[in-house]
Amino acid sequence: MGNSEARLHKRSARATKAKLNRAAETMHSRIDQLEKKEKPMEHEVIVFDIAEFPKLHSRYAVQFNDCEVKVGNRSLKSQVSGAIKPGQKLAITGANGSGKTTLLNMVARRDSALTVAGPAKLGIFSQQQENLNENETILENVTAKSPYKETFIRNVLARLGFKREDVHKPIAVLSGGERVRASLATVFLHNNNLLLLDEPTNYLDLTTKEALTEVLRSFPGTIIFVSHDRSFVDEVADDELSFANNVPTVSPLSRDEQTAHSHTDEDLLAIEMQITETLSKLSVATTEEEKKELDAKFQDLLKRKQRAVK
Numbered sequence: 001m002g003n004s005e006a007r008l009h010k011r012s013a014r015a016t017k018a019k020l021n022r023a024a025e026t027m028h029s030r031i032d033q034l035e036k037k038e039k040p041m042e043h044e045v046i047v048f049d050i051a052e053f054p055k056l057h058s059r060y061a062v063q064f065n066d067c068e069v070k071v072g073n074r075s076l077k078s079q080v081s082g083a084i085k086p087g088q089k090l091a092i093t094g095a096n097g098s099g100k101t102t103l104l105n106m107v108a109r110r111d112s113a114l115t116v117a118g119p120a121k122l123g124i125f126s127q128q129q130e131n132l133n134e135n136e137t138i139l140e141n142v143t144a145k146s147p148y149k150e151t152f153i154r155n156v157l158a159r160l161g162f163k164r165e166d167v168h169k170p171i172a173v174l175s176g177g178e179r180v181r182a183s184l185a186t187v188f189l190h191n192n193n194l195l196l197l198d199e200p201t202n203y204l205d206l207t208t209k210e211a212l213t214e215v216l217r218s219f220p221g222t223i224i225f226v227s228h229d230r231s232f233v234d235e236v237a238d239d240e241l242s243f244a245n246n247v248p249t250v251s252p253l254s255r256d257e258q259t260a261h262s263h264t265d266e267d268l269l270a271i272e273m274q275i276t277e278t279l280s281k282l283s284v285a286t287t288e289e290e291k292k293e294l295d296a297k298f299q300d301l302l303k304r305k306q307r308a309v310k
Contacts, residue, residue, distance in 0.1 A: 055086075193221035
């Protein structure tokens with residue numbers, strides 16, 4: 001390289017370095033202007049106080065005695081059999097109109113075709129949220145018949161999306177999804193040891209469904225629930241009563257490897273679609289509150305995706 005070429009090379013190198021320095025300074029300036037984010041708060045693990053929980057001292061919580069499920073004179077299913085021990089969680093599954101909710105209602109009214117343990121205290125969740133008092137707040141509804149301390153109640157309500165002053169909202173002003181969450185909280189935080197839940201995940205977003213799953217798994221009592229959500233069934237249930245069978249019988253939940261892998265793939269695809277949707281909404285969000293909510297949802301979805309791919 002001649003002298004003139006060497007000088008040109010040095011000038012070019014200095015110019016490139018100067019551009020890089022300016023770019024670095026610009027990036028630092030932008031970083032300094034970004035809003036400072038606090039570290040996400042770690043949620044407390046939900047643990048029910050066994051000392052306050054009304055234990056069910058019976059061999060079986062519910063027994064199905066070859067019962068027939070009917071609507072009027074029309075038979076939907078016959079020879080439903082099996083038993084559930086205290087503390088077990090049973091999923092009733094099958095097609096729409098097959099009689100799942102009808103059977104749940106039979107348990108609720110202690111129909112003579114089946115046996116419900118005498119000491120069982122029933123907590124019932126239906127799509128109509130009939131267990132809510134319209135004239136009271138969320139916190140008043142929950143604490144009215146609850147054996148648990150207010151600190152624990154507020155912790156559970158926070159996990160279900162009712163934080164700080166939200167617990168003082170009157171039931172009458174709640175949206176449909178908020179009413180579902182409030183009704184569910186009332187069921188498992190009242191003095192009940194046998195929960196009957198009809199499609200509890202309807203109208204719940206991914207984050208709230210995950211919180212509900214944690215609460216129900218930690219619930220020390222018996223749960224019978226109707227659901228079409230296969231991933232929710234797999235997460236919560238110990239046993240299954242499938243109305244897809246000609247003779248429905250309570251049996252341990254089947255989780256073979258192939259099915260589990262299939263469900264994981266389905267869950268992962270659903271999560272990725274929700275991540276795309278959330279990012280799209282985040283890009284056009286205008287208020288800081290909306291941005292924070294969407295960012296929190298995005299972070300939860302990322303955590304869910306990481307668990308799904310493991």
